[in-house]
Structures are given as C-alpha cells and as structure tokens.
Amino acid sequence: MSTAVSRFGETLGGLFSRKQEAAIAAAEVASLRSDRFRQEREDDWRRLDHIVRRIEAGRIRGLSDADLEALPALYRMLVSSLSVARETTLDAATLRYLEGLAQRAWFVVHGPELGFRGWFRRFFAGGWSAAVRGIGSDIAIALAVMIAGAVIGWVLVSNNPDWFYTLMPPEPGDVRVPGASHAALYASLFGQTHQTDLSIFAAYLFSNNAGVSILCFALGFAFGVPPILLLVHNTTEVGALLWLYHGQGLTLDLIGWLSVHGTTELFAILLAGGAGIHIGRAMAFPGTRAVLDAASEAGRRAATVMTGVVLMLVVAALLEGFARQLINATAPRLAVGGIMLAWWLTYFFIYRGQVRTR
Amino acid sequence: MARWPWQKKKPAVYGGNLTNRRAREILTAEGLRLPLTIASRGARAGAVLIDLFIVYFGLLLITLLFVWIVNGLHINKLDPKNPARVIFQALVVFWIIFAFLARNAWFLWFELGPRGATPGKRMTGIRIAARPGRDGAATRLSAEAVIARNLLRDVELFMPVIFIGSALRTSSDTTLAGWAALVWFAIFALFPFFNRDALRCGDIIAGTWVVEAPRRKLDAALSLGEAGQGISAVTGAHYRFGDTDLAIYGEYELQVLERVLRDNRPQVLAEVADTICRKIGWSAGAGDERAFLEAYYTQLRARLETGMRFGNRKADKFAERA
Numbered sequence: 001m002s003t004a005v006s007r008f009g010e011t012l013g014g015l016f017s018r019k020q021e022a023a024i025a026a027a028e029v030a031s032l033r034s035d036r037f038r039q040e041r042e043d044d045w046r047r048l049d050h051i052v053r054r055i056e057a058g059r060i061r062g063l064s065d066a067d068l069e070a071l072p073a074l075y076r077m078l079v080s081s082l083s084v085a086r087e088t089t090l091d092a093a094t095l096r097y098l099e100g101l102a103q104r105a106w107f108v109v110h111g112p113e114l115g116f117r118g119w120f121r122r123f124f125a126g127g128w129s130a131a132v133r134g135i136g137s138d139i140a141i142a143l144a145v146m147i148a149g150a151v152i153g154w155v156l157v158s159n160n161p162d163w164f165y166t167l168m169p170p171e172p173g174d175v176r177v178p179g180a181s182h183a184a185l186y187a188s189l190f191g192q193t194h195q196t197d198l199s200i201f202a203a204y205l206f207s208n209n210a211g212v213s214i215l216c217f218a219l220g221f222a223f224g225v226p227p228i229l230l231l232v233h234n235t236t237e238v239g240a241l242l243w244l245y246h247g248q249g250l251t252l253d254l255i256g257w258l259s260v261h262g263t264t265e266l267f268a269i270l271l272a273g274g275a276g277i278h279i280g281r282a283m284a285f286p287g288t289r290a291v292l293d294a295a296s297e298a299g300r301r302a303a304t305v306m307t308g309v310v311l312m313l314v315v316a317a318l319l320e321g322f323a324r325q326l327i328n329a330t331a332p333r334l335a336v337g338g339i340m341l342a343w344w345l346t347y348f349f350i351y352r353g354q355v356r357t358r
Numbered sequence: 359m360a361r362w363p364w365q366k367k368k369p370a371v372y373g374g375n376l377t378n379r380r381a382r383e384i385l386t387a388e389g390l391r392l393p394l395t396i397a398s399r400g401a402r403a404g405a406v407l408i409d410l411f412i413v414y415f416g417l418l419l420i421t422l423l424f425v426w427i428v429n430g431l432h433i434n435k436l437d438p439k440n441p442a443r444v445i446f447q448a449l450v451v452f453w454i455i456f457a458f459l460a461r462n463a464w465f466l467w468f469e470l471g472p473r474g475a476t477p478g479k480r481m482t483g484i485r486i487a488a489r490p491g492r493d494g495a496a497t498r499l500s501a502e503a504v505i506a507r508n509l510l511r512d513v514e515l516f517m518p519v520i521f522i523g524s525a526l527r528t529s530s531d532t533t534l535a536g537w538a539a540l541v542w543f544a545i546f547a548l549f550p551f552f553n554r555d556a557l558r559c560g561d562i563i564a565g566t567w568v569v570e571a572p573r574r575k576l577d578a579a580l581s582l583g584e585a586g587q588g589i590s591a592v593t594g595a596h597y598r599f600g601d602t603d604l605a606i607y608g609e610y611e612l613q614v615l616e617r618v619l620r621d622n623r624p625q626v627l628a629e630v631a632d633t634i635c636r637k638i639g640w641s642a643g644a645g646d647e648r649a650f651l652e653a654y655y656t657q658l659r660a661r662l663e664t665g666m667r668f669g670n671r672k673a674d675k676f677a678e679r680a
Contacts, residue, residue, distance in 0.1 A: 032581050032660055045576065056473045079390045088666060090659050092613050093577040093620070100574040103392055107487070110387070110498055111472055119501045199447050203454040210458065211512075218513040221546070221559050279563055290492070292562060296503070299563025303506035 034089035041081050048074040049101055055108050075105045123307065126353020131304035132271065133349065138281060139274035142231055146270060149232035153239020167240045182248040189257045190328055202321025209265060209313045213272035217306050224280020231273045256330035259337025261320035267344050268312035275302035384496040395570040397484035399556050402568055408478030413460050420456060424449050465508045470501060475571065485571040499566065507564035514559055518543040580619055581656040595646065597653035603638040604661045610674035612662060615655050627651060
C-alpha cells in the first residue's frame with residue numbers, strides 16, 4: 001500500500017518524493033491506522049492546497065505546468081481521501097481540513113465554465129440576441145404598454161393642456177410649454193451645434209439612463225407591475241411632447257430629433273422593461289416549475305439582456321450627446337435613427353449566431 | 359430561550375450545536391457529499407458595509423483629487439473655445455463613468471473572479487455559490503447569475519436608504535404613498551430574514567446563495583509521538599487503559615477531548631482529567647494531565663475507529679454499544 005502511494009506521489013511531482021519518504025518513515029511510528037493514512041497522503045493534500053491558493057489569488061500564471069496538470073488528479077485523490085476518512089477516522093481536525101479543502105478545490109475545478117473573454121464572445125455571437133428573442137412575448141407586452149403610454153399622454157394633454165405641466169414638470173428656461181411659438185419650438189430642435197461640453201452631456205445621459213433602466217429591471221421582482229408603471233411614465237412624456245409640436249406643425253421634425261438616439265434609447269428601455277416583466281411573470285406564473293427555479297431561470301436570461309441594455313445606452317448617449325447636436329436637419333436625423341433601428345432589429349431577430357437557445 | 363405557545367418544543371440534543379441550522383449539503387459530480395454552511399446574516403451585512411465603505415471612500419478620494427486638479431489648473435473657468443478645456447471635459451467624463459462603474463462593477467468584477475467574493479466578503483470569510491438543484495446536485499456559478507444578483511442591489515440597498523432617509527426627514531407630513539413605498543422597500547431590504555437560506559432578492563433571481571468559505575490549516579495530529587504511545591514525557595509513566603475504561607465514552611466525547619487538548623488550557627485539562635479518572639476509578643495525580651489525556655484520547659480513538667471499521671459506531675456516552 002505505502003509503496004504504491006509513494007510511487008503515485010513520485011509521478012505527481014518529484015519535488016515531494018523525499019518528503020514522502022520521510023512521511024512514510026514517520027508512519028512507522030504512528031500507532032493508529034488512520035494516522036498512517038493521513039501521513040501517507042498529507043503531502044499531496046498540502047500540494048493541492050498550495051495550487052488552489054494560487055488560483056484563488058489569481059496568480060494562475062505563476063503555477064508550473066506540472067502543478068496544473070496534477071490538479072485534477074490531486075482533486076480526485078482528495079475526494080477519495082475524504083470519503084475514506086469519513087468512514088475510518090475520528091480525527092476531527094483532519095476531517096474539517098479535508099472538507100474545507102474539498103470545498104475550495106471544488107470551486108476551483110468547477111469554476112465558471114468560461115473566462116470573461118469567452119463569455120463576452122458568446123454574448124456578442126448570439127447569446128445576447130438569443131436572450132432577447134427568449135423574452136419576446138414580454139417585450140411585446142412592454143411595447144404595447146409604451147405605445148399605450150404615449151397615446152395616454154397625447155389624449156390627456158389634448159383634452160386639457162394643464163396636464164402637460166403634470167407630465168413634464170416645467171424647468172426654468174424651458175421653452176417647451178403649451179402655447180409656445182413655432183419659432184421657439186423650432187429653435188429647440190435645431191441650431192444647437194455651437195453647444196460645448198458635448199462629451200460631459202453624453203456621459204451624464206448614459207449614467208442617468210443606465211441607472212433608470214437597471215431600476216426598471218430590478219423592480220420587475222415585484223411581479224412586473226413597477227416596470228409597467230415606469231414605462232408608462234416614460235412614454236406619456238413623449239406623447240405630451242408630440243402633441244405640443246404637432247400643434248405647430250413640427251411633428252416630423254420632433255420625430256427626427258427624437259429618433260437619432262431614441263430608436264436606440266427607447267429600444268433599450270423597452271428591453272429593460274421587458275426583462276423586468278419577464279422576471280415578474282415567471283414568479284407570478286411559474287407554471288409547472290418551482291417558483292425559485294422559474295425565478296432563477298428568468299433572472300439569468302434577463303441579466304444577459306440587461307448587460308446588452310447598458311451597452312445600448314452607451315451608444316444612445318453618444319448619439320444623443322454628439323450626433324443629435326451636430327446633425328442639424330430632419331432628413332439625416334431620421335436616416336441615422338432609422339439605420340440604428342434597422343441594425344438592432346436585424347441583430348436581435350434575424351441574426352442567429354452560433355448559440356441557439358439559452 | 360422563551361418559547362411561544364404555538365412553537366414546537368425542540369427535542370434536546372446532547373452535543374447538538376447551533377451552526378447545524380445553517381448546515382447544507384451538496385452532491386458533486388464525483389458523488390461526494392460536500393458540507394456547506396450558509397453565511398450568517400451578520401457576516402453578510404458586515405461584508406456589504408465594508409464594500410460600500412471602500413467604494414464610497416475611493417469615490418470621495420477621486421473626487422477630491424479631481425477638484426484639486428481643476429482648482430490648481432484653473433481650468434473650470436476657461437473660455438469654451440480654449441483648447442485646454444478638453445482636459446476639464448475629460449476629467450468630468452472620466453468622473454461620471456468612474457462613479458457609475460464603482461457603484462455597479464465593483465461587486466460584479468470581484469464576484470466573477472475565482473474566489474467568488476468581494477474584498478468585504480473575503481474579510482468576513484464568505485463567498486457566493488450557485489444553489490444546488492432540487493436533488494442537491496451541485497451546479498456551476500455562471501456569469502449571468504453573478505450579473506443578475508448584482509442588478510438588484512439598487513432596489514434592495516440604495517432605494518430603501520433613500521426612502522427611509524426622506525421619511526425620517528419629513529416625519530411629520532409623510533404621505534400615505536410615502537409610507538407605502540417605505541414598507542414596500544423595507545420588504546426588499548429585509549428579505550433575507552424571511553427565508554431559511556438567507557437569500558436576498560438578487561440571490562433568488564440569480565439562483566445563488568452565500569456560503570462560508572473557511573480557510574483552515576491542517577492541525578498536527580494529537581495521537582503521534584511519545585504521548586500517543588501512552589508514555590509521559592514528564593514522569594515517564596506508561597498509561598494503558600483497559601477495554602472497560604474506554605467503553606464508557608463515544609465519538610462526541612472524543613471530539614470534546616480533542617478540542618480541550620488543542621485549546622491546551624491547564625485548568626480545563628485538569629478538570630477533564632479529574633472527571634475521567636473519577637469515572638474509570640483511577641487516581642493519576644496532578645501535574646501530568648496532558649500526557650494522561652493524550653494517552654486516553656489516542657486509545658479511545660483507536661478503540662472507536664476499530665469499531666467503525668466493523669460498522670459499530672458509538673455516537674456518545676448514552677449510546678448502547680461500541
């Protein structure tokens with residue numbers, strides 16, 4: 001038995017062979033069989049401990065090839081050591097150590113299946129669009145809610161213009177109020193090219209919108225009701241603005257002004273709302289699955305969508321901060337917005353990538 | 359502890375300990391039962407406080423540094439056409455992005471790492487792990503799960519703080535809606551107290567839980583060397599116990615004895631040695647308790663382990679046989 005073990009130890013790493021022999025010599029002194037068991041394997045346990053500690057500290061490059069190759073074998077040996085020890089030894093210190101080490105080694109051996117780079121590649125090469133398609137019905141609900149919100153905003157304001165102040169609390173210096181002249185409204189859409197600090201504006205927009213969309217998603221936990229309210233709140237503003245500019249014959253110009261970034265930003269908000277509703281719906285109606293299983297399945301899919309939402313909001317902020325101010329005519333604005341919309345639709349619903357469904 | 363009338367009386371377990379309520383088991387692909395301990399709510403609260411302190415302290419330092427740079431160079435009052443304004447712009451943009459990342463990416467970055475723990479979690483000795491399936495089979499932690507559990511942090515942590523803060527400030531005229539929102543967010547914030555595994559909302563939608571990540575050293579075996587042979591290093595006496603002397607104790611008492619020997623406090627050693635001597639009708643005399651106990655420990659362990667090999671286990675001194 002002991003010779004077999006020492007041979008095993010030698011093949012694992014010559015480094016420890018001398019220690020191994022010393023341990024075997026010491027084993028002759030040990031009076032308990034379980035102590036001999038421990039002494040024969042102790043060096044391999046310590047070696048595994050060392051490797052695991054290095055990997056946990058993120059210093060995987062500092063490990064020798066021999067160590068990395070030995071890791072699975074050492075882990076298996078530890079697993080069998082622990083199984084045997086549970087049946088044969090009453091040394092609590094050894095058992096506790098082995099259980100702790102087995103747990104840490106398990107996390108290292110069965111860690112995340114992909115590195116960050118691998119995950120990123122899978123995300124862009126189909127993972128993201130598959131997740132978006134996976135919550136398709138929830139996006140449809142969110143879209144219906146958003147359209148309804150815009151219609152509600154329009155109808156409310158057209159019946160009683162006072163609603164405008166409720167939906168869009170007036171800010172000092174904002175010319176966009178009911179009764180504003182054509183020229184004033186026109187000036188708010190065009191001729192902002194001289195503005196400075198566009199990059200700060202873009203960064204601010206991103207940070208703000210990303211915060212709101214994450215909130216919208218997180219509130220989905222309350223059975224999807226709050227995201228619906230947030231979506232309605234967002235789009236009633238759009239409805240009210242459309243009514244205002246429509247009154248002065250500037251509908252298409254406003255749509256152009258909005259669409260530069262809006263096709264990306266509203267799409268991102270739509271996805272965030274859809275992701276929130278997806279989780280809420282999975283928890284409210286889990287079907288045959290347990291609620292916890294349904295929630296975690298929905299949550300992981302929605303998390304993929306939300307990673308994409310944050311990236312889309314970066315794009316939207318750049319478009320809103322730069323492109324909208326620098327492009328000063330309706331037709332090219334519509335073109336940019338239309339191209340962006342076409343791109344997102346193609347990417348999400350036509351591009352299939354390498355990943356089928358997740 | 360007091361017991362309410364509707365609570366079931368817990369059977370008194372000799373030697374049961376409190377951490378058992380948090381003990382769980384997962385089954386790995388190798389067929390190994392791995393014991394896990396759910397992290398205590400206190401450790402988790404401590405971890406998140408440490409993390410938030412680091413994040414916001416770092417943010418404060420960066421902010422002060424930038425203010426110092428801007429004031430030192432006088433670039434905040436520059437004419438918009440001045441090219442040096444680019445530096446000012448870059449600083450502000452960097453600050454906004456940094457603030458966003460600090461709040462959102464800190465937890466993500468560290469929990470995606472091989473330790474599955476933020477610095478705060480490392481300090482409190484806990485980590486995140488994937489919850490096992492219904493059959494107890496261990497599952498891998500995925501990147502999506504880590505992202506999902508961290509996206510909910512706003513609702514669970516920051517929103518309640520904001521709402522509670524505003525409710526306290528305007529305590530006299532808080533509206534009904536304000537109170538409703540407060541209660542609602544309190545449910546999110548206190549969620550870990552309402553379930554057995556101390557899951558927070560983020561854990562639920564991610565399929566994760568937080569467990570203890572012990573880093574133990576391998577303690578030396580007590581049954582080796584001279585004392586293990588029953589020979590005292592102090593007096594040279596040779597302790598050898600008969601079968602009836604050893605038959606009175608079981609595995610639980612062996613573990614207690616091991617703990618006493620490792621703690622190595624002379625007074626406790628003397629008390630335990632005295633108890634054993636009275637039980638088995640010996641009089642070992644004072645001064646050599648440690649050698650006596652080590653010898654008793656080794657021989658009791660040898661006896662119990664031999665029984666174990668043949669399927670005879672004796673859990674504690676009340677158990678029938680060993």
